Amino acid sequence: xxxxxxxxxxxxxxxxxxxxxxxxxxxxxxxxxxxxxxxxxxxxxxxxxxxxxxxxxxxxxxxxxxxxxxxxxxxxxxxxxxxxxxxxxxxxxxxxxxxxxxxxxxxxxxxxxxxxxxxxxxxxxxxxxxxxxxxxxxxxxxxxxxxxxxxxxxxxxxxxxxxxxxxxxxxxxxxxxxxxxxxxxxxxxxxxxxxxxxxxxxxxxxxxxxxxxxxxxxxxxxxxxxxxxxxxxxxxxxxxxxxxxxxxxxxxxxxxxxxxxxxxxxxxxxxxxx
Amino acid sequence: xxxxxxxxxxxxxxxxxxxxxxxxxxxxxxxxxxxxxxxxxxxxxxxxxxxxxxxxxxxxxxxxxxxxxxxxxxxxxxxxxxxxxxxxxxxxxxxxxxxxxxxxxxxxxxxxxxxxxxxxxxxxxxxxxxxxxxxxxxxxxxxxxxxxxxxxxxxxxxxxxxxxxxxxxxxxxxxxxxxxxxxxxxxxxxxxxxxxxxxxxxxxxxxxxxxxxxxxxxxxxxxxxxxxxxxxxxxxxxxxxxxxxxxxxxxxxxxxxxxxxxxxxxxxxxxxxxxxxxxxxxxxxxxxxxxxxxxxxxxxxxxxxxxxxxxxxxxxxx
Numbered sequence: 196x197x198x199x200x201x202x203x204x205x206x207x208x209x210x211x212x213x214x215x216x217x218x219x220x221x222x223x224x225x226x227x228x229x230x231x232x233x234x235x236x237x238x239x240x241x242x243x244x245x246x247x248x249x250x251x252x253x254x255x256x257x258x259x260x261x262x263x264x265x266x267x268x269x270x271x272x273x274x275x276x277x278x279x280x281x282x283x284x285x286x287x288x289x290x291x292x293x294x295x296x297x298x299x300x301x302x303x304x305x306x307x308x309x310x311x312x313x314x315x316x317x318x319x320x321x322x323x324x325x326x327x328x329x330x331x332x333x334x335x336x337x338x339x340x341x342x343x344x345x346x347x348x349x350x351x352x353x354x355x356x357x358x359x360x361x362x363x364x365x366x367x368x369x370x371x372x373x374x375x376x377x378x379x380x381x382x383x384x385x386x387x388x389x390x391x392x393x394x395x396x397x398x399x400x401x402x403x404x405x406x407x408x409x410x411x412x413x414x415x416x417x418x419x420x421x422x423x424x425x426x427x428x429x430x431x432x433x434x435x436x437x438x439x440x441x442x443x444x445x446x447x448x449x450x451x452x453x454x455x456x457x458x459x460x461x462x463x464x465x466x467x468x469x
Numbered sequence: 470x471x472x473x474x475x476x477x478x479x480x481x482x483x484x485x486x487x488x489x490x491x492x493x494x495x496x497x498x499x500x501x502x503x504x505x506x507x508x509x510x511x512x513x514x515x516x517x518x519x520x521x522x523x524x525x526x527x528x529x530x531x532x533x534x535x536x537x538x539x540x541x542x543x544x545x546x547x548x549x550x551x552x553x554x555x556x557x558x559x560x561x562x563x564x565x566x567x568x569x570x571x572x573x574x575x576x577x578x579x580x581x582x583x584x585x586x587x588x589x590x591x592x593x594x595x596x597x598x599x600x601x602x603x604x605x606x607x608x609x610x611x612x613x614x615x616x617x618x619x620x621x622x623x624x625x626x627x628x629x630x631x632x633x634x635x636x637x638x639x640x641x642x643x644x645x646x647x648x649x650x651x652x653x654x655x656x657x658x659x660x661x662x663x664x665x666x667x668x669x670x671x672x673x674x675x676x677x678x679x680x681x682x683x684x685x686x687x688x689x690x691x692x693x694x695x696x697x698x699x700x701x702x703x704x705x706x707x708x709x710x711x712x713x714x715x716x717x718x719x720x721x722x723x724x725x726x727x728x729x730x731x732x733x734x735x736x737x738x739x740x741x742x743x744x745x746x747x748x749x750x751x752x753x754x755x756x757x758x759x760x761x762x763x764x765x766x767x768x769x770x771x772x773x774x775x776x777x778x779x780x781x782x783x784x785x786x787x
Contacts (some may be wrong), residue, residue, distance in 0.1 A: 207495060231529045244763075261786050266666065267731070308490065309487075310487055310490050310494075313491070313765075313766055314487075314491050314494075314762055314765070315720075315724040315761060315762070315768065317724055317728075318724060318727075318742070318758055318761045318762060318765075319726060320759070321727075321742060321743065321746050321754070322495060322746075322754055322755075322758045323498060323747070324746060325746040325749055325751065325754045326498050326749075326751075388518075398613075400617050405615055406615060406616070406617070406728055407615050409615070409731070410727075410728065410731055410743050410745055411747055412743065412747060420626060421614045424615055424616075424778075425618075425621070429621065429732070431623055432621060432625060432629060432636065433624075433628070433629065433636050433637075435629050437625055440620055440621055440622070440625065442616075443615065443618035443621055444618065445615060446614075446615050446618065447610075447614040447615065447618050450613040450614070450615075451610060451613045454609070
């Protein structure tokens with residue numbers, strides 16, 4: 196298979212990245228089977244150190260930290276993934292529309308996006324969340340909307356290049372509709388840059404949600420998520436209890452993994468040999 | 470330099486328009502809320518009289534366009550309304566916190582900017598050397614790490630394991646300058662680490678880009694000394710992208726301050742914004758959000774204007 200051939204030629208960094216992602220996805224999917232306790236069960240004293248019963252000890256309420264970390268993987272990754280998907284759905288469709296329709300549609304949408312991008316995302320999100328409240332659906336929609344501006348920029352630029360090709364012209368003359376053009380002519384040709392962007396956007400969204408949860412404005416307790424867990428266990432740090440570093444490290448670990456894969460992918464896509 | 474003035478004026482006008490649209494968005498955000506802010510914040514069970522009084526306090530009984538202009542007009546006169554949480558004027562709360570945030574950001578910038586430019590130039594000149602690789606691995610990992618991870622690692626190392634700096638950066642007006650610096654050392658270092666990584670990578674890319682251009686190759690073929698090429702040929706041309714990189718990263722710094730302030734419980738504007746969001750203290754959120762937006766847009770504008778001034782080619786658009 197082409198994929199395995201590609202994998203055999205991949206550099207060490209990409210393999211490490213892939214392994215990191217697979218570990219995380221595996222943990223996220225199979226949590227209920229591998230987690231020794233349940234997500235919110237209080238199993239012992241507060242901040243117990245690591246032992247056979249509790250691989251990483253317990254958190255600030257006496258819940259098993261290892262279990263929380265696994266559930267955190269599931270919640271954080273799932274929410275970040277859904278957000279990125281939604282952001283891509285909005286971004287690519289509007290970007291393709293702007294490129295194929297041109298004229299006023301393009302101008303209006305591009306100006307709106309310019310203005311949204313001129314505003315720092317974190318501040319924007321904080322302000323919107325202060326109004327909408329911090330439920331998971333609100334979080335997903337707000338971040339996806341804010342993030343879709345970057346996807347819009349890229350997909351519009353890519354679609355602009357494809358749009359002037361002869362085959363698009365031919366399809367147009369055939370009398371195909373805009374939707375068909377976007378789906379069958381532009382999308383397949385815009386795939387490679389969009390896939391790399393998906394990885395980058397996922398990283399950004401993932402870190403962004405972690406930061407929001409860390410600020411106490413993202414995913415709310417008792418749901419386990421990495422950013423929130425750092426916040427909850429941060430109080431221990433001044434007493435030399437470094438539990439908060441585990442979820443923070445997990446965030447860094449996954450981001451590095453995804454970045455390694457993107458680097459490799461961009462390298463292949465750019466066609467460089469070394 | 471008539472055309473130069475015109476271009477700068479155009480950018481400034483664009484920046485101002487953006488700011489006005491954003492102020493409108495900030496204002497409308499509250500407006501578009503399903504139902505009414507008053508009911509949402511007070512809850513379903515609030516008495517009609519309470520809701521009415523609250524609505525009057527937020528001036529919700531006036532038509533939207535009048536409210537917008539009053540709000541904006543008051544804002545420019547330094548009257549940000551009263552906080553919903555403690556009824557005190559917002560301006561009073563924001564004033565010294567804003568100064569604190571600027572102090573922290575400025576301290577980080579003073580260290581980060583020269584450091585990043587020097588490291589970036591060195592990495593570009595000794596490209597693919599061991600030094601370059603090392604720097605690139607370090608910066609890539611700092612970029613991948615969330616700010617609070619870097620912050621807590623610094624706390625763990627320099628505040629708990631070796632007690633050098635406080636993990637809570639509480640500053641007040643009675644402290645001397647040196648005491649303040651000592652107090653903000655860790656947040657300042659966190660910001661520096663994060664920003665240097667971005668800035669250094671972009672500087673490196675900009676310099677490499679210029680070193681690859683034909684006129685540098687020409688200079689090299691003429692046998693000009695390496696130092697002379699860098700100082701007289703590359704540097705003037707690198708100035709524009711580097712200035713741009715610096716200004717954009719300063720804008721990032723001012724926003725990045727939010728998370729770092731929360732980690733170190735630093736009494737700055739970011740901390741206030743986060744607190745107010747969780748308390749849904751809308752006037753404070755609006756005011757501090759608008760201030761952050763203004764700084765961010767202002768610095769980006771500065772980046773544009775400086776790069777126009779430092780790069781004559783941009784003055785004559787085709």
